[in-house]
Amino acid sequence: MTALPEPGDLAIHTTGLGKSFGKRRAVNDLDLAVPRGSIFGFLGPNGAGKTTTIRMLLGLATPDSGSISLLSEPMPAAASRVLPRVGSLIEGPAFYPFLSGRSNLIRLDSANHESDASTRGRRVDAALDKVGLGKAARLAVHAYSLGMKQRLGIANALVNVRELLVLDEPTNGLDPQGTREVRHLIRVLATEGTTVVVSSHLLSEIEQTCSHVAVMSVGNLVAQGTLEEFRADGRRVVSLRTPDTGVALAVLARLGLEARQDPVPGGQDGVLDAALGPEAPEPERLVEELVAAGVRVRGFTVQAASLEERFVALTGEGFDLVQ
Amino acid sequence: MSSSGLLANEVALLFRRRRTWAMLLALGAVPVLIAVAVRLTSGPPTGRGPAFLDRVAGNGLFVAITGLLVCIPLFLPLTIAVVSGDTIAGEAGTGTLRYLLTAPVSRPRLLLVKFAVAALFALAAAAMVALCGLGIGALLFPTGPVTLLSGTTISAPAAVLRVGLVALYVAVSLLGLTMLGLFISTLTDVPVGAMAATAVLAVTAQILGQLPQLDWLHPWLFTQHWLGFADLLRDPIRWSEFGQNALLQGGYLLVFGALAYGRFASKDVLS
Amino acid sequence: MAVKPAVLKKWIPAVLAPAVIAAFAVGASFSANAQVELEPKTPQQVLQMIAGSSVVDFSGTARATLDLGIPQLPDPGSSGMMQQPGSPGSEGDTDTDGAPETAGANLLGMLSALSGTHEARVYVDGPEKARIQVMDGMDEQNFIRNGSSLWHYDSAENTAVHLVLPKVPRHAGPPRHTMQPPTPGVVADRLIEAMGPNTEMSVQDDTRVAGRDAYILELVPRSDGSLIAKVSIGVDAATGAPLEVVVDAVGQEDPAIAVGFTTFTPETPAADLFEFTPPPGAEVTEHKIAKKFLDHKPDHGPRAKAKANGHKIPKPFLEHKTGAKDKNAKPGPKNPAGHPATINGTGWDTVVVVPAKEVPKDLANNELLNQLATPVEGGKLLHTSLLNILVTDDGRMVIGAVTVDRLQAAANNQ
Numbered sequence A: 001m002t003a004l005p006e007p008g009d010l011a012i013h014t015t016g017l018g019k020s021f022g023k024r025r026a027v028n029d030l031d032l033a034v035p036r037g038s039i040f041g042f043l044g045p046n047g048a049g050k051t052t053t054i055r056m057l058l059g060l061a062t063p064d065s066g067s068i069s070l071l072s073e074p075m076p077a078a079a080s081r082v083l084p085r086v087g088s089l090i091e092g093p094a095f096y097p098f099l100s101g102r103s104n105l106i107r108l109d110s111a112n113h114e115s116d117a118s119t120r121g122r123r124v125d126a127a128l129d130k131v132g133l134g135k136a137a138r139l140a141v142h143a144y145s146l147g148m149k150q151r152l153g154i155a156n157a158l159v160n161v162r163e164l165l166v167l168d169e170p171t172n173g174l175d176p177q178g179t180r181e182v183r184h185l186i187r188v189l190a191t192e193g194t195t196v197v198v199s200s201h202l203l204s205e206i207e208q209t210c211s212h213v214a215v216m217s218v219g220n221l222v223a224q225g226t227l228e229e230f231r232a233d234g235r236r237v238v239s240l241r242t243p244d245t246g247v248a249l250a251v252l253a254r255l256g257l258e259a260r261q262d263p264v265p266g267g268q269d270g271v272l273d274a275a276l277g278p279e280a281p282e283p284e285r286l287v288e289e290l291v292a293a294g295v296r297v298r299g300f301t302v303q304a305a306s307l308e309e310r311f312v313a314l315t316g317e318g319f320d321l322v323q
Numbered sequence B: 001m002s003s004s005g006l007l008a009n010e011v012a013l014l015f016r017r018r019r020t021w022a023m024l025l026a027l028g029a030v031p032v033l034i035a036v037a038v039r040l041t042s043g044p045p046t047g048r049g050p051a052f053l054d055r056v057a058g059n060g061l062f063v064a065i066t067g068l069l070v071c072i073p074l075f076l077p078l079t080i081a082v083v084s085g086d087t088i089a090g091e092a093g094t095g096t097l098r099y100l101l102t103a104p105v106s107r108p109r110l111l112l113v114k115f116a117v118a119a120l121f122a123l124a125a126a127a128m129v130a131l132c133g134l135g136i137g138a139l140l141f142p143t144g145p146v147t148l149l150s151g152t153t154i155s156a157p158a159a160v161l162r163v164g165l166v167a168l169y170v171a172v173s174l175l176g177l178t179m180l181g182l183f184i185s186t187l188t189d190v191p192v193g194a195m196a197a198t199a200v201l202a203v204t205a206q207i208l209g210q211l212p213q214l215d216w217l218h219p220w221l222f223t224q225h226w227l228g229f230a231d232l233l234r235d236p237i238r239w240s241e242f243g244q245n246a247l248l249q250g251g252y253l254l255v256f257g258a259l260a261y262g263r264f265a266s267k268d269v270l271s
Numbered sequence C: 001m002a003v004k005p006a007v008l009k010k011w012i013p014a015v016l017a018p019a020v021i022a023a024f025a026v027g028a029s030f031s032a033n034a035q036v037e038l039e040p041k042t043p044q045q046v047l048q049m050i051a052g053s054s055v056v057d058f059s060g061t062a063r064a065t066l067d068l069g070i071p072q073l074p075d076p077g078s079s080g081m082m083q084q085p086g087s088p089g090s091e092g093d094t095d096t097d098g099a100p101e102t103a104g105a106n107l108l109g110m111l112s113a114l115s116g117t118h119e120a121r122v123y124v125d126g127p128e129k130a131r132i133q134v135m136d137g138m139d140e141q142n143f144i145r146n147g148s149s150l151w152h153y154d155s156a157e158n159t160a161v162h163l164v165l166p167k168v169p170r171h172a173g174p175p176r177h178t179m180q181p182p183t184p185g186v187v188a189d190r191l192i193e194a195m196g197p198n199t200e201m202s203v204q205d206d207t208r209v210a211g212r213d214a215y216i217l218e219l220v221p222r223s224d225g226s227l228i229a230k231v232s233i234g235v236d237a238a239t240g241a242p243l244e245v246v247v248d249a250v251g252q253e254d255p256a257i258a259v260g261f262t263t264f265t266p267e268t269p270a271a272d273l274f275e276f277t278p279p280p281g282a283e284v285t286e287h288k289i290a291k292k293f294l295d296h297k298p299d300h301g302p303r304a305k306a307k308a309n310g311h312k313i314p315k316p317f318l319e320h321k322t323g324a325k326d327k328n329a330k331p332g333p334k335n336p337a338g339h340p341a342t343i344n345g346t347g348w349d350t351v352v353v354v355p356a357k358e359v360p361k362d363l364a365n366n367e368l369l370n371q372l373a374t375p376v377e378g379g380k381l382l383h384t385s386l387l388n389i390l391v392t393d394d395g396r397m398v399i400g401a402v403t404v405d406r407l408q409a410a411a412n413n414q
Ligand SMILES: Nc1ncnc2c1ncn2[C@@H]1O[C@H](COP(=O)(O)OP(=O)(O)O)[C@@H](O)[C@H]1O
Pocket: A021, A024, A025, A026, A044, A045, A046, A047, A048, A049, A050, A051, A052, A053, B270
């Protein structure tokens, strides 16, 4: 990973951030650096500690250890100065069910001591339009679908012009159309200069929009950097198609590669996959050696590791939450 | 400007809730029921009954006083428990607390606004009983000069003023419980729990107040002066009970306000 | 995990608030009972101050607390919220005059009802104008005297009783007759009357009573048989008015009787306080008092009147105290008809022996009495912290503010 940007250029900067619930360490020694202007993907499986981190960033929970700087101000000390400049969606939307979507937003905006009462109605309506809720604005929230509530939650973050948006799982419950709209919205906001932090347990959401990524696993930050760095850091994988799998395995083993034979249904050709470590020979040398050994190379591809594989490699596999 | 914005919004919200009106109407029904019952039986009341009940038939203005007397031990505390127990725990329960705090509103200010709204409800509740009592009393019974406990007779407008004073006394009496409910509300994310605990406290305090073995404790119970508004119906008015009550309630506001602040300001909002 | 100082700081108000309140409470009680520096006075001088007190106009709030060590009896009228609007007095109270039966049989019931704390507002303007408002939960008893007109108004029953005195006797002092609760001045007067060489008098540390600097005159019986440990009288340093009387019983931590002002203003109350017009709708009873009756016993009238309304006046108790302590007092109140009751001993040790035929029959068989009395040698003993009553096996009644063996000795001497 590259050196961190200067602290002044960071929208969020934490050092040694930690939080425990009883004996459980939810967040451990977290050094997060979110550059201003970035779209920052905050990745991690369920229970990794993303929401807990966000709660601490926004002053909802007190860290056990470490310090937080939000828009270059210390949190939670400067909360009343910083938070008006931050829009947020935290662990899903929450509204008074018996109030309309519009009334809910008006209520929350009137709680903001820096917001201007005279423009409140206009700003709320604009935010509702942005998320496509203009028509349902005066409907009571209990009549909203999950996706509509999610949109309303995002609208709440947009009622004021914000320097920083922190969106925790913003596409939860949204239909594919809604997901696309949210992605588009995030891009638009970012071009307007807003720093956007999007947390998700879904990689696909991140990789299409984000400029930067951080990955958490079991409370620890396991990777952080630009999306390019993240991708480049992945190991390449070669895939060989040949009927002479036995010989090929021997050759690859001699070259220090641990190959795995994939079952190929129907054909006589076998497919061997091997990850290229940093010390591994170049792919063209591999082909040379294989051909020299008499292996009939019928197919040979080199692939960069997918983000998915990167993610899984970093955070563990399977459905069991690591605890 | 915007600091009062939240307060105005919260007040509007309180009176927009159906629950609030259900409680206020239930409270208003108490004097109406009393008046109708007295009207239907019409004869001089016999046996046990709330003080002042025997005067209702003679003067409708007493319906308001009797109504307040009947409501203060249980009905009013119950509604206060619902409103004050809901203040913080209700927001935590629906999850809106995290959005209020990140809006942002500072925690002390939110507490203050929530208390102000609950206190306003206490005033509204007492006023509701008094007004419904005055209304139904004037409708069903003769009204006119009122005899005070000391035997002095005052004019009807002066008597309405006294009823207002009694309602104010009752509202002030409920402030300590309101703050207690607010404090309990900061302890949990389950509003029903906070409401129940507050109501139980109100009843418990009254029971403790009845135990002579605990008379050292009695001056410190927030329920101690709840029935003391009779002093406002004497001639001359005796203010010492009003003052002591206000002082006691003020003490509760101070102590439990500080506790609520301590708890809420240091609490992790995880709902 | 360690709690951060920033978090601890939020709890500072929660710690300070009770501390501030405790400090205020302590400070308030300290200044209320604070010792004050007054010019030193001998008991003699303090008594003179009382005698020479010129306060005839004042208003104040008086509080009386009675703790006679008798069990709490069911009490229909004190629960504040729920009341029996038409509750008759205890049975026996329906007699129109203070017959001994009434007094004896309900002595305990009345004392029990009176036990606890009672508050009254007192307004006095000279010897002929007085108003006492006894505040009892949601009710109030008013006793108003304005010249020859006496009113009693009972808010619970909305009844008024009017008495017209034929001619106001000169010597009728301040509201001697309106005895509920007795004003500090009256009680002090009576105690001082009763004092003789058998009392040790001293002036204690000066303090504050009703927010006013006061001398404390302490009377300790020179007797080892008395149930009375001591009597303290708080005397207003500025005016000489007695502000407080506290009677301590032997072996009881709390005072048996504490009567005192909680507020006291030596100023003329508003004149209209003494004007009383019965409210419309109130049931008014008119009484005329025969002149000779009044002359004979100036404080009988109001009692009879109150009795007629079923009030709980501590009559037997107060009468008894007068009788027991003042050896010169006629046993009259107990025996209006002049039947002989023997008086043994003097001063604090006075014992009254009522002959068997004078003891009301219902008293001997009274259920309540039988429950509360304990069998002792020679009869049944009824014990309160200030008074012992021995009903002997042969039916006599021996009464005194002394230990039971004194009563037994008096009974045996007959
Ligand atoms: N209120 C809470 N009480 C106890 N443990 C909690 C609480 N909230 C979160 N946790 C624990 O903290 C860890 C991180 O949770 P969270 O931050 O919500 O994860 P994420 O948002 O990444 O899915 C989890 O192990 C979770 O069980």
